[in-house]
Amino acid sequence: MTRNRLSSPRRAALSSGLATLLMAAVCAGTTGLQAGSAAAAPGNGGAAGVAAPDALQPARDTEPAATGHVTTIDQSTHQLRATVDGKTVAVFPAGFGMARFPTRSGTYHVLGKDPMVEMTSCSARITCDSGSPDYYDLQVPDAVRLTSGGLFVHAAPWDHSVGSVDTSHGCIHLNPADAKWFYDFSQVGDTVIVEGTGRGGGPVGP
The missing domain is CATH 1.20.5 (Single alpha-helices involved in coiled-coils or other helix-helix interfaces)
Structure with a gap:
């Protein structure tokens, strides 16, 4: 017991x-x-x-950063606005995707930078037919990558309507001098907010 x-x-x-x-x-x-x-x-x-x-x-990841480099690119104003710790340091005209190839709105982070990138309509799965008006094979300078799927902010020396008429296949166009500034300014991990474009899908190209 x-x-x-x-x-x-x-x-x-x-x-x-x-x-x-x-x-x-x-x-x-x-x-x-x-x-x-x-x-x-x-x-x-x-x-x-x-x-x-x-x-x-x-x-x-989807919220805008409060400090550091934050860039807003707005199709409704056709402007890129770069800020550092909330203070505007540059404003440039910007071009976006044409109606058939809309740029996607969203909050992105810079994945990398390339001084020169070859962009082709075939690799973007748009067309491999060299006779198509959508065909391109371009050497694109000062390219800042936002997605692994091919969304870049880059120089577009062939586009003489940046800031007024949208002609790209989804990428964001800048005038060459502005693109060089943005390329030098951007760091991997920077926040880039694209707005005013809708959320169209489809291939992305220059």
Whole structure:
């Protein structure tokens, strides 16, 4: 009887300790998953494998940055406005996709920069027929990449209606001097907000 009376507290203590261990394991697993996701995300400010201070906060990739380089490109005004810490540092005319190839609105981040990129209608899956009016094979300077699918902000020396008539196949056109400035200004991870265009799909080209 004495042994039975002593075993009850022991079982209670064992159950309590097991519950504590299980709860700790669950919390550690949740924190690890969230922190790992945040550390792997680009632009979170943390080193690889190390959670940033706000690692457990919701992802904010689609929200405009409040500081640093933020560029807004608005089809309704046909302007590119570059800011640093909220202060405007440059305003340029900009061209957008023609009606059949609309530029996509959204919040993007600069993925990379190329001093010269070959852009072809065939690689953009528009047409490979050299006789088509939509065919092109161009060497495009000062190209700032916004998506892996081929959306760029780039110089368009052949486009003499930048800021007034939209002639591109989805990319954003700048005059050569303005494109060079924007190319030098842009850094990987910068926020670029494209607005006023609708959200058309389809191929993207120069």
